[in-house]
Amino acid sequence: MQKTILIVHGMRKGKLNELLEDFIYALFDETQIDYDVAFLESEARSLETVVATTVRQGYRVVNLVPLLLFTASHYYEDIADQVQMWKTQYAQVHFLLAEPLGTHPAMADWVSHQMARYAHEIDDATGVVILAHGNARFNEPDIALTYLAQQQTSEQLQCYPSMVYGKLNFQETLPPLAAKYQKLLIVPFFFYDGYLVNKTKRQIEELNLPVEITYTTAINFDPVLKNIILARIAACEEAHHVSDTVELV
Missing domain, CATH: 3.40.50.1400 (Rossmann fold)
Incomplete structure (x- = not known):
């Protein structure tokens, strides 16, 4: 079984996490993706907690998609370093870490559209x-x-x-x-x-x-994010397929 975990920065307190979660659920309401939402900052839905729950549920492939714009401290230290630990802790699970969202070509298109609007x-x-x-x-x-x-x-x-x-x-x-x-x-x-x-x-x-x-306005959860996230998930699935093929060979 395969699960995608969408990783959001979030806040440890306040209602921001609820708003972010509602937005993500609305964004992917009409898709067939098996996913969950985790936060880097949360008292209840931390990334570590969601990963542990996912493993207990029997998933053997976990796609980690950070809703971050660039690779930096959160990407490397809060996620990538943890992935290395989980690969040892949960040796039966195949973890795949996606690239951030801001480097996808569609984000350049978003900037172009913003400039055109203004x-x-x-x-x-x-x-x-x-x-x-x-x-x-x-x-x-x-x-x-x-x-x-x-x-x-x-x-x-x-x-x-x-x-x-x-x-x-x-x-x-x-x-x-x-x-x-x-x-x-x-x-x-x-x-x-x-x-x-x-x-x-x-x-x-x-x-x-x-x-x-x-x-101009910020991205403000523009629908372009959905397409980029789907592309990042597809890249993880393709990487898993390639690795499986290599292992079988």
Whole structure:
């Protein structure tokens, strides 16, 4: 039997986890996927608890799909390191860890659509910034976001990466852009317009940059996420099929 566990960051307290869970259930209500939801931050539905329950239920193939945008500390330390432990603890179970969601080509399409939606805000004096979470200890988010920005750059429009944390910190990257452009269009590359996005907007305002700043909406659980998650699940299933074939040979 095969089960997919969708891994969400979540919060240890409050109602956010319930809202996230309701959204995921609504998203996959019409699919035939056998799945469960686990949280990195939860007092009741932690990833470790959900994995243990899944194994007890007799599943022998477990697809782990992190609902994260990039690989960084949560991906490597909270999930990948645990997977290695589970492979030893549950030797009878085949665990497959999917890639994060933000590096899928469809996310580049989402950014393009956001820019198109706000095309009335863009002219020759506008710089476009993709703003993401970032990480001070891992450079993979910087590399992925820089590539994403390069994909949106053309002869007519320059797109720049910026982060809340890490080397591309907005406090370092935005002032030079404010000196170059009269306007900035900032695309929040976050799952939803929540606490961190609003906090970062306030911090950017406190920089008193001499430019007009417009923000697009964040991803806000756009339906594109469903297609990306399904693609990540399919990749896990394909990897399992290939490994089975190799073992049989």
